[in-house]
Amino acid sequence: MVIEVVRIGQRLVRDDRVTTHVALVSRAFGAERIFMTEINPEIKDTLGKINDTWGGSFEIEFIDSWKPIVKKKKEEGFKIVHLSMYGEKINDAQEEIRKEEKLLIVVGAEKVPREIYELADYNVGVGSQPHSEISALAILLDRIQKGQQFEKEFPNAKRKIIPTKTGKNVQVNETRD
C-alpha cells in the first residue's frame, strides 16, 4: 500500500512543533511523503537529517494550497481519507480502507474547509471527541497497517536500533559515517 499525507488548514499561530511531529509520525508509521502548506525550511532540514541518520527516503513537499494536490491524487487513483472527529467510526471504516492500494490521508490544523468532506472518499473519526492530528494520524496508520509498518526497513541508515529489553543497542553502518 502506498500512503501519503497532506496537512491542510492554517493555524492562527504557526506551530512548528506539531507540524514537525505530524511529519515524523508519517515517516515512522510508513507513509512515503507529506504535503504541507506551512512552509518552514527547518522542518525539511530536520526530516532530512532524520533520513540521513535513520534511513529511508521520506519526502516533504511544500504546497501553496491543498485542493490541487487532493484533486491530482484522486486522478492518480489515490483514495482520500480525511481524518475528522465528525467522520464515521474508524472501527467501521478500517476494513474497507485496508483494501485500498493508494491512500492520501488528510489531516487538519485548525480550520478545515467544508469542501474536503465532499472530496474525501472516507471521512474517518478516531473517536468522536476532539484531540490531535498527531494522535489521529498515528492511530489510523496503525489500524490500516496492523502494526506491519514497524517491520519495514529504512534503507541506507547510518544507525539502526537493535531492539532490546534493557539498555540501548545501536548498530553503526561504518560505510555511511
Ligand code: SAM
Ligand atoms: N475544530 C477543528 C475542526 O473542526 O476541524 C479541529 C481541529 S484539530 C486540532 C486538528 C485535526 O486533528 C483535525 O482537522 C483532524 O484531522 C484531527 N482530529 C482531531 N480529533 C480527531 C478525531 N477525533 N478523529 C479524527 N481526527 C481528529
